[in-house]
Amino acid sequence: MNNEIEKLLLDEISLDVPKAVLERFSTLIRESGSEDERIAADFLASYLEEWGVPYKVHRPELYLSVPKRAYLKVTSPVEKEYRVKTPSFSIATGDQALNGELVYISTGYAKGINDIFGTKVEDNVGDLNGKIVLTEGFPMPGKVQEFTEMGVTAMMFISPGKNIHEGICTTIWGAPDLDNINDEPKIPVLAINKSDGEELKVLSQSGKVEIEFKTFLEKDWMECPIIDIFIEGTEEPEKYVLLHGHLDSWHEGIGDNATGDATLLEMARILHKHRNHLKRSVRIAVWTGHSTGRYGGSTWFVDQFGLDLDKNCVAQVNCDSPGCVDATSYEYMMWMSEADEFCKDVITDAVGQPSKGTRPLRAGDYSFNNIGITSFFMLSSSMPEELLKEKGYYPVGGCGANIEWHTEEDLMHVADLSILEKDIKIYVTAILRAVNAPIHPFNFVNTANEFEATIKSYQEQAGSNFDFTPALNEVKALREDLVSFYQEIKEMKDLPMTHPQVKKVNTIIEKLARILVTINFTRKGKFRHDSALNVPPLPDIAPAVNFAQLKEGTHEYKVLKTHLMRGQNRVVWALQQARELL
Numbered sequence: 001m002n003n004e005i006e007k008l009l010l011d012e013i014s015l016d017v018p019k020a021v022l023e024r025f026s027t028l029i030r031e032s033g034s035e036d037e038r039i040a041a042d043f044l045a046s047y048l049e050e051w052g053v054p055y056k057v058h059r060p061e062l063y064l065s066v067p068k069r070a071y072l073k074v075t076s077p078v079e080k081e082y083r084v085k086t087p088s089f090s091i092a093t094g095d096q097a098l099n100g101e102l103v104y105i106s107t108g109y110a111k112g113i114n115d116i117f118g119t120k121v122e123d124n125v126g127d128l129n130g131k132i133v134l135t136e137g138f139p140m141p142g143k144v145q146e147f148t149e150m151g152v153t154a155m156m157f158i159s160p161g162k163n164i165h166e167g168i169c170t171t172i173w174g175a176p177d178l179d180n181i182n183d184e185p186k187i188p189v190l191a192i193n194k195s196d197g198e199e200l201k202v203l204s205q206s207g208k209v210e211i212e213f214k215t216f217l218e219k220d221w222m223e224c225p226i227i228d229i230f231i232e233g234t235e236e237p238e239k240y241v242l243l244h245g246h247l248d249s250w251h252e253g254i255g256d257n258a259t260g261d262a263t264l265l266e267m268a269r270i271l272h273k274h275r276n277h278l279k280r281s282v283r284i285a286v287w288t289g290h291s292t293g294r295y296g297g298s299t300w301f302v303d304q305f306g307l308d309l310d311k312n313c314v315a316q317v318n319c320d321s322p323g324c325v326d327a328t329s330y331e332y333m334m335w336m337s338e339a340d341e342f343c344k345d346v347i348t349d350a351v352g353q354p355s356k357g358t359r360p361l362r363a364g365d366y367s368f369n370n371i372g373i374t375s376f377f378m379l380s381s382s383m384p385e386e387l388l389k390e391k392g393y394y395p396v397g398g399c400g401a402n403i404e405w406h407t408e409e410d411l412m413h414v415a416d417l418s419i420l421e422k423d424i425k426i427y428v429t430a431i432l433r434a435v436n437a438p439i440h441p442f443n444f445v446n447t448a449n450e451f452e453a454t455i456k457s458y459q460e461q462a463g464s465n466f467d468f469t470p471a472l473n474e475v476k477a478l479r480e481d482l483v484s485f486y487q488e489i490k491e492m493k494d495l496p497m498t499h500p501q502v503k504k505v506n507t508i509i510e511k512l513a514r515i516l517v518t519i520n521f522t523r524k525g526k527f528r529h530d531s532a533l534n535v536p537p538l539p540d541i542a543p544a545v546n547f548a549q550l551k552e553g554t555h556e557y558k559v560l561k562t563h564l565m566r567g568q569n570r571v572v573w574a575l576q577q578a579r580e581l582l
Contacts, residue, residue, distance in 0.1 A: 002436065005277045009428050010350070012270045015417050017047065018262035018323075018424075025249075025258040026412050032064050032248040032288045032296075033222030040247055041225035044265055044286065048229065053272040055229040058304075061221040062289035062296035063175040065089040067166070068216040070190055072156075074203070075099065076210040082196045084156070086215040087139040088292045089170035090189040098188065099212040100153055103131045104204045107143060109160050110395045121146045128152050132211060134200055136160070139189050141171040142533055148187050154213070156190040158197030160394040163407040165191070166250040168292065173529040174299025174367065180531070188215045224248075224288035226297050231271050233280040233435060236497055239312050239506075240281035241434045242373075243267060243427070244298065244365060245319035246290030250406045255399035255414035259323040260380075261286060263424050270428060279497055280314065280435040287365060294532050298367040306371060306527050314510065315339070315374045315434055315442070318364050319427060322380035323420025324400025325413065329384040330355035330426075332401075334364075335376035336517065337446040343376050343430070350429040351422045360521075362535050363397070369521040369535075370528055372514035374442050376430070380423045438497040439489055440509040444578075447516050448479035451575075454537040458544035465547045465557075466564050474575040481582045508581050515581075519574040540567030 024043050028036040041057065048055045070086040073079065086092075105125050121143065129151035137143065139157045147155055159165050169189050172180050190213060192200070203209050227247070230240070245260035252258070264284055271282050289296025302309065335343045335357040347355040357376070360366055364378035383393070383401040399405040404414050433441060452475050459468045485508075495502050523539050524530050536542035541564055550557045 005436070006429060006432060008277070009270055009274055009432060010425055012273065013266065013421060013424050013428065015421060017266050017269060018259075018420060019417065021262035021265055022254060022258055022412065022415055025261065026252055026254060029251060030247060030249040030253060031066060032062065032224050032290075032292050033066065037248055037288060038225060040261075041227060041286070041288075044227060044247075044261065047265055048268065051269055051272060053229055053231065053268050055227055058226040058228055059223050060226065060297075060300045060304075062224050062293045062300060064222050064289060064293045064296060065168075065170070065217050065219040066292050068218060070216065071097075071214040072190060072192070073212050074200070074209060075212055077203075077207060082192060082200070083164070084190045084192050084213070085164045085166065086217060087166065087189055087191060088168035088217070088294075089185050089219070090139075090215050090217060091185060091187055092217040092219065093188055093213070093215050095214065097212045097214050098154065099210060100130065100132045102134050102156070102200065102204050102209040102211050103128065104134045104201045107135045107137060109136045110138075112395050125150070132156065134158065134197070134204060138165055139167045139169045139191050141169050141185070144169045144185050144187070144189055145171055148185065152187060154188045154190070156192055156197075156200075158201070159191055159193050161403055162193055162195065163403070163409060164193050165396070165406040166291070167191070167406065168294055170294055171531040171533055173294055173532045174296050174303075175293075179528070183531070188213065190215065224297065226288060226301065227286040228301075229268050229284040231268070231275050231278065231282045231284070233278040233282075234276060235279040237281050239314055240283045241314050241431055242283045242285065242309070242316040243319060243431055244285040244287060244316065246287045246297070246365060248288045248291050249410075250291055251408045251410055253410050254412055255324045255402060255410050256321050256405055257398070259415050259420055260319045260321060262420065263319050263322050263427060266424055267427055267431070271431070278432075278435050282431055282435060290365060295365050295367050298365040299529060302367045302371065303527075309368065309373065310371050310514065313368070313371075313373050314440060315376065316368045317376055317427070317430065318366065318378045320364055320379055321398040321400055322423035322427075323415055323417065324381070324402055325416040325419070326383045326387060326402065327381040327400025327416070327419055329382050331384070332379070332382040333357045334360040334378040336360065336374055337450040338374055338442040338444045338513070339376040340446050341443060342433070342441045346430045346433060347426055350425040359537065362530065362532060367529065369517060370524060370526060370530065372517040374513045374517065380426075381419055438495060438502055439492060440506050442509060442513070443486060444509070444512050444516060445479060445482045445486060447520070448475055448482055451475045451520070451538065452479065455541070458538075458541055462544040462547050462564075465552070466544060466561060468541065468544070468568065471541065471568050471571050471575070474572050478575050478579050481579050485582050511581050512578055515574050515578050519571060538571055540570045543567075
């Protein structure tokens with residue numbers, strides 16, 4: 001019966017609506033807070049109205065920084081103007097040009113998508129106080145924060161290609177609160193393309209270079225539309241899977257994320273039409289404030305509906321950049337460990353291809369980690385490694401790995417409807433299985449295995465400086481309990497999801513997520529938002545990797561040991577809480 005229902009929904013997929021979305025969105029610049037964004041939201045809503053799909057449009061005020069333009073001129077030893085951009089949340093200079101000495105510091109380009117959001121500035125860069133730093137990469141918040149702490153007055157990033165990629169440089173996730181109100185970037189930031197950047201690099205390495213520049217941005221609280229669709233299930237309607245993606249874009253943004261919006265709308269049509277086959281509900285959200293508000297829309301949604309999400313959300317699924325040209329591989333997906341077998345089976349069954357998932361980055365509207373929600377998918381299909389090498393492409397954060405990402409060239413040619421159809425099949429299959437599985441299809445034995453490997457890795461790097469035996473013993477005990485738990489519930493697989501035993505088991509699985517996701521992906525407490533910087537596995541004990549840089553017996557060494565003691569306590573406590581559930 002389940003296979004028949006899947007086939008019914010997969011056969012329903014049509015490209016008529018996705019084509020219409022792409023064609024309309026190719027005429028709009030969906031900048032958050034803009035009229036074009038409102039038109040785009042109304043366009044999607046008009047279909048929902050026509051189909052009778054239940055939805056609301058929330059109109060929150062989101063805290064945004066919208067780049068407008070930038071200016072750069074070398075004033076010495078030569079005079080020359082260069083084309084530059086400024087990222088969201090850079091300091092705006094306005095018409096008052098600033099000037100100073102440009103100094104090149106190498107920090108290298110990202111070798112893969114996992115490096116894009118990361119940062120490592122060498123310790124021996126010298127005195128940079130009052131200087132303007134030129135370096136490689138996208139204008140991400142980590143490097144901006146580190147160099148600001150070194151006293152630089154401005155930064156310029158060399159994009160890895162001929163185009164300058166748009167971006168955002170604040171570490172604040174969503175709107176600020178009292179804890180991080182002072183964490184906005186405190187310096188102007190520029191971005192320049194590779195050839196011009198290399199020219200400036202050579203110039204700065206051969207003598208003193210003086211520049212002047214201006215940056216223009218609009219920063220304010222702006223009203224933005226968020227579409228919130230709720231398709232009710234037949235047996236457990238209060239429980240839902242959240243499927244979401246962002247509406248706003250840099251420029252036309254066809255591959256990021258008009259293709260995702262087309263997918264979400266087609267999913268809404270199919271799921272509403274066949275709602276009688278959904279046992280739990282599906283909530284579909286279309287965010288704004290993604291690009292210029294650091295996930296402002298999804299963060300607002302979590303703040304607004306956090307208690308309901310905590311109580312009822314089974315899983316969250318991100319839909320960003322599906323259906324892009326040449327993106328034929330599913331080997332670069334992201335999902336949490338407990339969803340590993342589920343996701344691999346979905347992709348194999350839906351499109352007959354192998355897949356691989358890695359730890360989700362602190363990116364992609366994953367605003368739900370602090371609630372503790374099992375999560376899968378972020379970006380969708382991607383270009384295979386061999387093709388990337390053949391084309392000489394560098395890592396980017398969307399568009400199926402096409403380098404038009406976040407540029408004026410993210411146009412209609414970036415979309416591929418045949419690949420989009422495959423990706424929609426994956427999303428339909430995943431959502432249908434997640435809402436219809438009597439017992440939630442997430443295996444936390446995988447999570448315990450991940451934790452054990454993580455703790456062993458930290459122990460190896462800590463050596464004799466710290467003892468993680470308590471955490472290691474506790475995670476091994478949890479794993480044994482989880483193996484027994486999943487063995488016992490195998491017998492329940494044929495019971496209806498409304499059966500009291502099944503409901504009890506599902507409550508346990510949801511609560512396991514609330515505990516284990518938060519301990520693995522967050523530093524802050526429930527209903528708070530960590531910064532937009534990479535979070536290492538089990539972050540409370542991750543600083544164990546720093547012992548190699550410290551001398552035994554120093555103040556810093558003893559502080560690190562204190563930190564790890566407190567961190568291990570939190571980890572052990574969480575593992576004990578999970579065991580008590582079982």
